[in-house]
Amino acid sequence: MRLSSFYLPTLKETPKEAEIVSHRLMLRAGMVRQMAAGIYSWLPLGLRVLRKVEAIVREEQDRAGCQEMLMPTLQPAELWQRSGRYDDYGPEMLRITDRHGRGLVYGPTNEEMLTDIIASTLRSYRDLPKLLYHIQWKFRDEVRPRFGVMRGREFLMKDCYSFDLDAQAARHSYNKMFVAYLKTFRRMGIDAIPMEAETGPIGGDLSHEFIVLADTGESGVFWDADFKPMELEGIDYDDPEKLDAVVRGAMQFYARTEDRHDPAAFEAQVPESRRRQGRGIEVGQVFTFGTKYSEPLGAKVIGPEGEEITVEMGSYGIGVSRLVGAIIEASHDQDGIIWPDAVAPFDLALINLRAGDADCDAACEDIYAKLLAAGVDVLYDDRDGRPGVKFADADLVGLPWRLVIGPRGLKEGKVELKRRDGSVDENVTLDQAVARLTDAAGG
Ligand code: P5A
DSSP, rough: OOTTSSSSOOSSOOOOTTOOOOOOHHHTSSEEEETTTTEEEOOOHHHHHHHHHHHHHHHHHHHTTTEEEEOOOOEEEHHHHHTTHHHHHHGGSSSEOOTTTTEEEEOOOOOOHHHHHHTTOBBBBGGGEEEEEEEEEEEEEOOOOOOGGBSSSEEEEEEEEEEEHHHHHHHHHHHHHHHHHHHHHHHTOOOOOOEOOOOOGGOOOOEEEEEEEEOOOOEEEEEEEOOOOOOOOOOOTHHHHHHHHHHHHHTTTTTTGGOOOHHHHHHHHSSSSGGEEEEEEEEEEEEEEEEETTTHHHHHEOOOTSSSSOEEEEEEEEHHHHHHHHHHHHSSSEEEEEEOGGSSSSSEEEETTTTTTTHHHHHHHHHHHHHHHOOOOOEEEEEHHHHHHHHHHHHEEEEEEEEOOOOOHHTEEEEEETTTTTSEEEEEEEHHHHHHHHHOOOO
């Protein structure tokens, strides 16, 4: 993509309304624009990141044996009256009346809707288990939407729902999702700690939030500094014992959100030197809640002995749009974003230091074509502008690699290859640059 034609409305000024760094950087880098409180448009640069995050979430859901579907954003109010949540959900739920006077809600979550689908389609215990998910916009009329896409009113969520025959099978589904979440967040280059959490309006008795530690996070959290990231390679989702061991391994460390915090247990389990208290961003939450929805909505199957069995359920959410902000909170410096490779909007910023100079233009055009052909996603700064502006924009946008081509280096056949995180800073030949970048892009 040529920067001269790419729609990238960057801002020089720091927007006043943005209280935290990820929100400031997303606005300044031209990723999003606010349309109303907590409601955003995603501009091309932001959308590229959102789509990458979404793709990783989707791949890991599929690997864990979940099947993707798509439910609508608008739901009949009647479904929520049947589950009893129509009144319980309160003013957070946006209620709409259509031209025929029928009640609709803009879905804040989909337990009712999918349970209703299952109730009217599954007949036999042989149809279970089922793990179904979708990635769809949700609406929650938050009292105080803030921090940009972190606490939006309209936001993109991946929500998965499990349907099992008994509590043990439901626990296996919960464990599958727990491990899939650890893998998902790790692939995005962030550490998310699973913490015991309250179940809130979703309900049930067992729940974990996946927390990225950050001072700007909205959740107060307590954890054991010895918490170790788990080994996740080669885990077979069909091996219940192995999965259970991973989940138990994670749960043996004290890690809880403040609603669940138990000071006495914290002191008993964790030596003082390892006790940590701080703040974090909740990027996902998993729940298991038995028959809370299947009972009132009639999701039953016929068991092996011909008896009726109400299915056991769980639900599992990831804040897809929130993750974009959370990743920036976890990875930036004073000059801008530092994208982890897996979610970067492009792989490389190619900077032509003297656009209009015949040699610089020729070298840039040549390497741009070669890199694109090798599968490297390049944002080529071909604008006619000062080097300082180009460097500042490249730092702000934060692509993992930067290749600078200028008249002086070119005379010696050299270009400058850098990593945004500072781990590489070398003068190399054009051919070496192509080889290195092709390698890094997995080509
Ligand atoms: C689980 C899936 C649920 O709604 N039902 C379906 C369950 N869980 S949850 O914890 O309430 O939400 C799941 C994740 O969505 C993100 N999230 C938000 N992101 C941005 N703005 C918001 N206002 C917002 N509310 C929730 C969080 O990442 C949460 O973990």
